Structures are given as structure tokens and as C-alpha cells.
Amino acid sequence: MKGYLWTGGDPGSQKTVAPPENGRLAPWEAIAVEAVGNVIEFWGFKRNQGRVWGLLYLRGEPLTAGEIERELDLSKGGVSMLLRDLEHWGVVQRVRVPQDTVWRYAAETDLVRMVTHVVEEREAAFVTRIRADLAEARRLAEGAGGVQAEKLRRLERMAVLADHVERALRLFIKTSRLDVGGVLGAFRDGALSRGKAER
Amino acid sequence: MKGYLWTGGDPGSQKTVAPPENGRLAPWEAIAVEAVGNVIEFWGFKRNQGRVWGLLYLRGEPLTAGEIERELDLSKGGVSMLLRDLEHWGVVQRVRVPQDTVWRYAAETDLVRMVTHVVEEREAAFVTRIRADLAEARRLAEGAGGVQAEKLRRLERMAVLADHVERALRLFIKTSRLDVGGVLGAFRDGALSRGKAER
DNA sequence: CATATAGTTCAAGACCGCGTGAACTGCACC
DNA sequence: GGTGCAGTTCACGCGGTCTTGAACTATATG
Incomplete structure (x- = not known):
């Protein structure tokens, strides 16, 4: 638990001892936000990045x-960093309301695009590295004498296997983008004001 | 008893010393093993599980x-646990060599099958949970009065999105299995002709 | 210019998962 | 029965990650 935060600041003016924190969040909101947090964490991001996006x-x-x-x-600093990340990935937008001085943040709808994008990048760099490693291993193995042909074959098989995993991954990313992307696209059009666009 | 043996094949005059450790691993082997470790870690397993499988x-x-x-x-205890996991997933097999009393462990070729399988399970349970959460949120939101229709629509959109991510995932897993599985099948024919002596 | 509030950065610490090492079990052989 | 080794289990500690909280910068306001 977070215990008693904000004891540091907040001299008297704020009488409301208030059931601190998320009291404001409706139960159903809390659940949904948490769900997004879980999903995003599942994909290798920070849970709180998902929660923030979900709320917005x-x-x-x-x-x-x-x-x-x-x-x-969350803490002030934490929110700042989380928002920076989300903004950087283009899934949250920083907007200025006409006469107000503070920044506000709005969710873009393409969370999925972000996920696929980042995952894609991550995976691409990664697969490249693995490939290079296996190639290197093979080079060394061939260089050093006395390595049985059998073992060389195993190495090679590994490399092929890596290639195929890569192909599968790319395929996945592509279909996922098409599929989910298509749906999101439909939303984007009239969605914010019009009902659910079905396909 | 063999006094101090640690030599798999030949008993005999090899008794001595223990040259400190992993010196035994050829450089190219080390690289390949490491590569497998990385891959497996990437998929959410333990790095050392991959290293063990790779070595075998x-x-x-x-x-x-x-x-x-x-x-x-690695430590004795660690190896024990890692092998237990791998065996449990069916990617490593415990075999007994006729005359000898110790267990030996052999790699199955279908690492990929294991990955897809476990990932599939993990993901299935997970997606189900998310779905349930979103449904619950929606129920609550509808129950509590005063929730704008707009927000309900957003919730619903989230659920749809989750559905599609799920579909994409399933598709991925299927193709991956077909693709990689096919290749592995080809291997299996000629390649391991003698690796599976024991069963 | 002084002050207050929004926003950023970063070191310190909470947290969590993994591997270690030691205690323990089981088995084989003397 | 006793000894020695293979194998298992588990509390603890190390290492890495995420969050916090406080110092700091920037910007608006009187």
C-alpha cells in the first residue's frame, strides 16, 4: 500500500482529510483501468502506462x-515520466485548453498501433541479433577443426528455426495490424460521436 | 564406484582435477547456447531454461x-529445477542408459511447440480474465445510474478491441505452429535418426 | 522582483524474481 | 548398516526494475 502519502506537503489549507486517493475513481472505472494496465503489462510495458492511457x-x-x-x-514524478513515454509513442496527446495555463493530456485511439509498433521494433532488433550470433557461432565452429558435421547441422537447424520464428512473428504483426487496425479505423471515422461502427 | 569420475563416456584414468569449470564449453557452443537463452527469455521464460535446452x-x-x-x-539445485520444468513441458526427456545408474537428459526437438503451447495457455487464461473484467465493469457501469452513454460506448469499444487482439493472437499461434512445425517435421525425418535411441 | 504552481529529473529505496547453497531424501553398492 | 553420490527442496541474498520524493527549472501572476 501506498500508506500516507502527501504528508510532506499540504499544510493546513486542505482540510479534507478525505479518504485519500482513488476515491474519485468509480468502481467500474477502476476495473476497466486495471484491465488495460494488465494488458499493457502483458505486452512488456509498464503497468502504469496502461492505467494512465486507460483512464484518459x-x-x-x-x-x-x-x-x-x-x-x-501515483506520484507526481511518476506521472510525468509515464506521460512522457506515452506521448513519445504517440498514444497520448498534450493539448492546451484555450485560456488555461496547464497542459492536459488526451488519449489517442491507436494503442494497438503503438503496441504492434514497439513490439515490432523490439523484435526486429532482437531477431537480427540472434541471427548474427548463430552465424558467428557457425563461423567459429567451422574455423575450429574437429567439429563433427553432425553438430554443424544442428547449428544450422537452429538458424533455420530462428528464421521461421521470425517469419511467423512478422506475419502475426501484420495480421494483427490489419485486423485490429481495421476495426480501429472504423471507430476513428464516426465513432466518437456515432455508435459502434460494425464491420 | 568410480571414485572421482566425471567423465561421461570412458571410465578410467581421467580422475583428476576439475579444471575450473565452464572451460569445457567451446566458444561457438557458448555463443549458440547464449542465443537460445536469449530467445527463450524473450518469450517470457527463464534464460537458463533456454541455455540448458540449447546445450542438450x-x-x-x-x-x-x-x-x-x-x-x-549453474548450481546443482538450479539444474534440478530447470530440468524439472523442461521435462514437465516435454522438451527434455529423462533417459536411463542401460548399465549406468544416473539419469541423463536429452533435448526434444519441439522447443517451438512448447513455446507456442505455453504461450497459448498463458494467453488464453489471460484474455479470458480481461474479457471478464471488462464485462464486469460494464455491468457495474450500467447498474450505477448516471453514467453517460458515451462512456458506456467506450467501454464496449475496449471489449471489442480485446476480442480482436485475441483473434490475432490465436491466428499467430496457429500459423506459427504450422509454419515452424512443418519445418521441424522435415528435420525430424532424416536428422535425428539416432538421437532417439532410448525411449 | 517575489511568489506560487506546473512540470522534470534523478538518487534512494521498495519490490520481486531468480539462482545459490545447504540441508534433506533416496538409492546403490560395499 | 554405513558410505557416497544423485537428485530435490527451500530460505536467503543478490541484482535488476519501478516508484517515490525532493530538489530543481520554467512559467505565469501580482
């Missing part, structure tokens, strides 16, 4: 960093 | 726990 997405309207901090019970 | 696969012949321990510089 559910609310629909841009929130300030302070609001996010309160709703999700 | 490269060597072709069954090794004892002690040998693995030495080659990969």
Missing part, C-alpha cells in the same frame, strides 16, 4: 497531470 | 545433471 481513454476528455496523479494514486 | 540440443547425446551444471556453470 475512458474519460474521453483531456485530464491534467494532477488529476491523473490523484485518480490513479 | 547441440550436444545431441543425453547429458547428466552434473555435466550440465559444469558446462553452464
Whole structure:
């Protein structure tokens, strides 16, 4: 638990001892936000990145960093960094409301695009590296005498296997993008105001 | 008894010393083993599980726990647990050589099958959970009055999105299995002709 | 210019998973 | 029965990651 945060600041003016933290978050919101957090974590990102995006997405309207901090019970610094990441990936947008001075943040709809994109990059770099390693191993093995042909064959098999895993991955990413992307596209069109676009 | 043996094949005058450890692993073997370790880690397993499997696969012949321990510089307990996992997943087989009393371990070729299988399970349970959560959230949201229709729609969109991610995943797993599996099948024919002596 | 509030950065610490090593079990052989 | 080794289990500690909290910068306001 987070215990009693904010004891440090907040001199008297704020009488509301208030059931701290996420009291503001409706139960159903909490569940949904948590779900997004889980999904995003599953894909190798930080859980809280997902929670932040989820909140922004559910609310629909841009929130300030302070609001996010309160709703999700995160630290100021943490929110700042999380938002930086999300913004950097293009799944959250920083917007300025006309006469107000603070930044607000809004969710883009293409979370999935971000996931596939980042995963793709990650995986591409990774597979390249593995391939290089296996090639290197093979070179060395051939160089050093006395390695049985049998073993060389095994090495080679490994490399082929890596190639195929790679192909499968690429295929996955592509289909996933098409499939999910298509649906999201449908949303994007009229979705925000119009009902669910079905396909 | 063999006094101090640790030599798989020949008993005899090899008694001495223990040259400190992983010196035994040829450089090219080390690289390949490491590569497998990385791959397997990438898929959410333990790096050392991959290293063990990789070693067994490269060597072709069954090794004892002690040998693995030495080659990969792991602890006795660690090797035991790693082997248990691998065996449990069916990617390593425990074999008994006729006259000898110790267990030996041999790599099955279908590492990929294991990965897809476990990933599939993991993911299935996970997706189910997410779905349930979103459904629950929706129920709550509908129950509690005063939730804007707009927000309900967002929730629903999330669920649809989850469905599609799921479909993409299933598709991926299927293709991956077909693709890689096919290749492996080809291997299996001519390649391991003698590796599977014991069964 | 002084002050307050929004936002950023980073060192310190909480947290968590993995592997280690030691204690333990079981088995084979003397 | 006793000895020695293979194999298992588990509490602890190390290492890496994420979050916090405080110091710091930037920007608006009187």
C-alpha cells in the first residue's frame, strides 16, 4: 500500500482529510483501468502506462497531470515520466485548453498501433541479433577443426528455426495490424460521436 | 564406484582435477547456447531454461545433471529445477542408459511447440480474465445510474478491441505452429535418426 | 522582483524474481 | 548398516526494475 502519502506537503489549507486517493475513481472505472494496465503489462510495458492511457481513454476528455496523479494514486514524478513515454509513442496527446495555463493530456485511439509498433521494433532488433550470433557461432565452429558435421547441422537447424520464428512473428504483426487496425479505423471515422461502427 | 569420475563416456584414468569449470564449453557452443537463452527469455521464460535446452540440443547425446551444471556453470539445485520444468513441458526427456545408474537428459526437438503451447495457455487464461473484467465493469457501469452513454460506448469499444487482439493472437499461434512445425517435421525425418535411441 | 504552481529529473529505496547453497531424501553398492 | 553420490527442496541474498520524493527549472501572476 501506498500508506500516507502527501504528508510532506499540504499544510493546513486542505482540510479534507478525505479518504485519500482513488476515491474519485468509480468502481467500474477502476476495473476497466486495471484491465488495460494488465494488458499493457502483458505486452512488456509498464503497468502504469496502461492505467494512465486507460483512464484518459475512458474519460474521453483531456485530464491534467494532477488529476491523473490523484485518480490513479501515483506520484507526481511518476506521472510525468509515464506521460512522457506515452506521448513519445504517440498514444497520448498534450493539448492546451484555450485560456488555461496547464497542459492536459488526451488519449489517442491507436494503442494497438503503438503496441504492434514497439513490439515490432523490439523484435526486429532482437531477431537480427540472434541471427548474427548463430552465424558467428557457425563461423567459429567451422574455423575450429574437429567439429563433427553432425553438430554443424544442428547449428544450422537452429538458424533455420530462428528464421521461421521470425517469419511467423512478422506475419502475426501484420495480421494483427490489419485486423485490429481495421476495426480501429472504423471507430476513428464516426465513432466518437456515432455508435459502434460494425464491420 | 568410480571414485572421482566425471567423465561421461570412458571410465578410467581421467580422475583428476576439475579444471575450473565452464572451460569445457567451446566458444561457438557458448555463443549458440547464449542465443537460445536469449530467445527463450524473450518469450517470457527463464534464460537458463533456454541455455540448458540449447546445450542438450547441440550436444545431441543425453547429458547428466552434473555435466550440465559444469558446462553452464549453474548450481546443482538450479539444474534440478530447470530440468524439472523442461521435462514437465516435454522438451527434455529423462533417459536411463542401460548399465549406468544416473539419469541423463536429452533435448526434444519441439522447443517451438512448447513455446507456442505455453504461450497459448498463458494467453488464453489471460484474455479470458480481461474479457471478464471488462464485462464486469460494464455491468457495474450500467447498474450505477448516471453514467453517460458515451462512456458506456467506450467501454464496449475496449471489449471489442480485446476480442480482436485475441483473434490475432490465436491466428499467430496457429500459423506459427504450422509454419515452424512443418519445418521441424522435415528435420525430424532424416536428422535425428539416432538421437532417439532410448525411449 | 517575489511568489506560487506546473512540470522534470534523478538518487534512494521498495519490490520481486531468480539462482545459490545447504540441508534433506533416496538409492546403490560395499 | 554405513558410505557416497544423485537428485530435490527451500530460505536467503543478490541484482535488476519501478516508484517515490525532493530538489530543481520554467512559467505565469501580482
